[in-house]
Amino acid sequence: MxxxxxxxxxxxxxxxxxxxxxxxxxxxxxxxxxxxxxxxxxxxxxxxxxxxEPRADRKRLASFIAELPVAEKDALLLNAAMGSEPRPGAELLARYREATRDNQDIAPEARRSAAxxxxxxxxxxxxxxxxxxxxxxxxxxxxxxxxxxARADRLDHLTRNAEQTWGRVEDLIAQKKPTGYDRASELLDDLRAAHARTGDITTFEERARRLREAHRGKPALMRRFDEIGIPHPRERPARK
Structure with missing residues (x-):
């Protein structure tokens, strides 16, 4: 190395x-x-x-072309006519510049190393x-x-319309469909955040517990409630 x-x-x-x-x-x-x-x-x-490169000097270029071997010039013209070399001018200019360039325009010591x-x-x-x-x-x-x-705007809307949103949750659950359960869970998650913003998380937890108690016979819904952390109803004391 x-x-x-x-x-x-x-x-x-x-x-x-x-x-x-x-x-x-x-x-x-x-x-x-x-x-x-x-x-x-x-x-x-x-x-x-x-x-x-600067524009080529017309006279010097003409002299350069005149000194080219006739066979090379004929080959360039033939290729252009056949379409195999549609831009003979570009090749000629490149060859002219290569032949007339001062290769010492950058001193060896000024050239960069491979490293x-x-x-x-x-x-x-x-x-x-x-x-x-x-x-x-x-x-x-x-x-x-x-x-x-966007979520902040949505929570602001929920805060202003909390009761309607709780009603919407009930309606979605009543559909007894997976998509309805999914949407109800999403709304409950947003309702929790909205109540937390107003410092009223206790109210949310109480209503969420009652909701869970009312629908405890729906296993699919209960799994969704578990996933978003809806609290379980408090255990009632045993009767004497």
Whole structure:
């Protein structure tokens, strides 16, 4: 591992090709096929050599094309005509820039080492993942806050309409259906929270006990009451 780290520190980046920061669809597909690390690719592109190339000088480009072998020029034109190479201009410009680029525009000592690039890619990846995590946490906080606000509004409504809600619970239980029992249990849970907010939890517990006593012959309902903690009726003293 130490030898690898020393080798990474010694190796420096070559001149970066033009356009690395804005890959074409085909280039991106090739990078994905070769499993090129996208963070590393992004970091490598962040250099003067990867900056957008200036417009090519027309006269110098004309001279460059004139000096190309006739067979190469014919092949470019034939491919363009056949549709196998619909953009011969892009290939010519790339070859022209490669041939005329001053490969010493970044001094070797100014070029980054492989270790530097790997560290920079790791830092960039860590920062991106941290931003994603922070965004998810912010979304979750907003979701929780919205749910709490909605529940507070619901409890306010229950507090103002407690008697109607107790009546609704009785109606749902009277349906003798699982869905009715589920909804009745949900309303009872909300009623308990509403009574607790007003400091009147004792009233809720007394009414809930009486409700449980009245419907103790409904096992399915009793299981739901157990799940939400509806209190059992107080044991009555034995008769003498």
């Amino acid at each position: 130490d030898d690898d780290e020393e080798e990474y520190a010694r190796q420096v980046e070559p001149p970066v090709p033009a356009g690395l920061g804005a890959l074409t669809g085909a280039q991106q597909t090739l990078a994905e096929f070769l499993r090129v690390d996208q963070e590393l690719l992004s970091v490598v592109a962040q250099t003067r050599a990867a900056a957008t 530097h690039l790997l560290d920079a890619a790791h830092a960039q990846r860590t920062g991106r993942l941290e931003r994603v995590r922070a965004a998810r946490e912010a979304d979750e906080r907003r979701r929780v806050e919205a749910a709490e606000a």
